[in-house]
């Protein structure tokens with residue numbers, strides 16, 4: 454694969470420094486075995502034999518493993534970095550594998566939760582050369598699924614994962630398994646997208662914002678250009694973070710319960726974690742009239758039903774969605790002047806509706822979602838089709854984007870991968886983690 458250059462200024466310098474310190478750190482931490490594929494400079498100081506080895510294997514290779522324990526699935530990202538002597542390191546490859554359901558589905562059967570984690574760890578063992586296993590950091594971060602679970606249940610699941618991680622041959626620290634807070638999730642995804650589009654290392658290029666629509670929560674993150682945005686934001690909506698000797702002041706907020714699956718439940722009138730009573734069913738104006746089925750969410754099965762035919766489906770559904778979203782979302786004025794990438798269920802729904810190519814992604818406006826919602830809802834007045842939720846989902850997205858402050862004409866970019874790397878928070882979080890190892894040293 455064509456390698457991507459991290460390169461230039463602070464970012465290149467930062468990553469160089471932090472990898473060097475990180476190597477020093479793991480060597481110090483784990484003993485003094487020579488580091489395979491060490492750089493020429495390091496090897497020279499270690500005597501003839503190693504110098505010779507460095508000439509023949511002059512490429513340093515580093516890996517980082519990040520598990521994304523999302524509400525609807527668990528995914529492993531294995532990142533490979535390469536560094537030529539005296540050159541900046543490059544992200545050269547990502548291996549990605551996803552499993553369903555998410556960790557939270559095993560809340561009442563913790564033992565079973567380990568199976569998927571072990572399966573994904575096997576992928577890492579195949580991908581990372583054996584001699585680098587113990588230098589390769591292994592981390593799991595959980596998002597909305599575990600945030601929504603009672604604390605004790607979530608902790609038990611995390612303990613189980615930690616046990617498995619500690620028994621693995623990879624480099625694990627005490628904080629290797631955690632629930633990530635929503636702001637960090639947004640920041641990490643923002644780092645990923647700005648890194649992959651080459652904006653982090655080029656101050657001349659304006660950064661892009663990002664919107665992620667998960668199953669349980671949804672995030673908005675961008676770098677404000679006006680002071681007014683930072684000054685008028687509600688508390689908790691702005692954040693400062695440091696990475697590679699640079700401080701960023703971002704607008705970032707995660708709405709727990711407004712991920713697509715949680716939103717479906719709220720639109721249907723259900724309550725998270727609460728099963729329906731005997732004979733009860735959820736009747737929705739967003740489902741095809743007369744449609745009847747069962748829907749499972751967070752391990753609970755709900756009986757669901759469409760409303761009797763009457764008002765046009767899009768009108769009745771949008772009234773319901775607007776009510777559900779009323780006063781839940783902050784409108785940041787500046788967003789209409791910025792470029793945004795949108796991820797996850799925004800992408801999946803757009804692909805499902807045929808608005809973008811499933812593989813290649815594309816560009817869409819809020820209006821495109823609205824037109825698709827109106828069209829799909831119209832067809833659902835006759836038949837539920839293959840995806841009985843599509844009218845609801847597209848209507849929800851249309852309203853959510855407007856509640857966030859985007860006008861109908863706003864365009865968005867949709868990309869699942871850029872240069873063969875998943876556009877997920879995982880890469881940004883890996884950079885951040887490596888940087889935190891760096892800070893640990895000083």
Ligand SMILES: O=c1[nH]cnc2c1ncn2[C@@H]1O[C@H](COP(=O)(O)OP(=O)(O)O)[C@@H](O)[C@H]1O
Pocket residue numbers: 521522523524525526528555596597598666667668669670671712797798801869875876877
């Ligand atoms: O790395 C990824 N690559 C592709 N899609 C992803 C990735 N991570 C999450 N998704 C998408 O995110 C959505 C589910 O969100 P998730 O399960 O992460 O919920 P959460 O973020 O609310 O915990 C799905 O559309 C899934 O395809």
Ligand SMILES: [Ca+2]
Pocket residue numbers: 523524596667668797
């Ligand atoms: Ca997610």
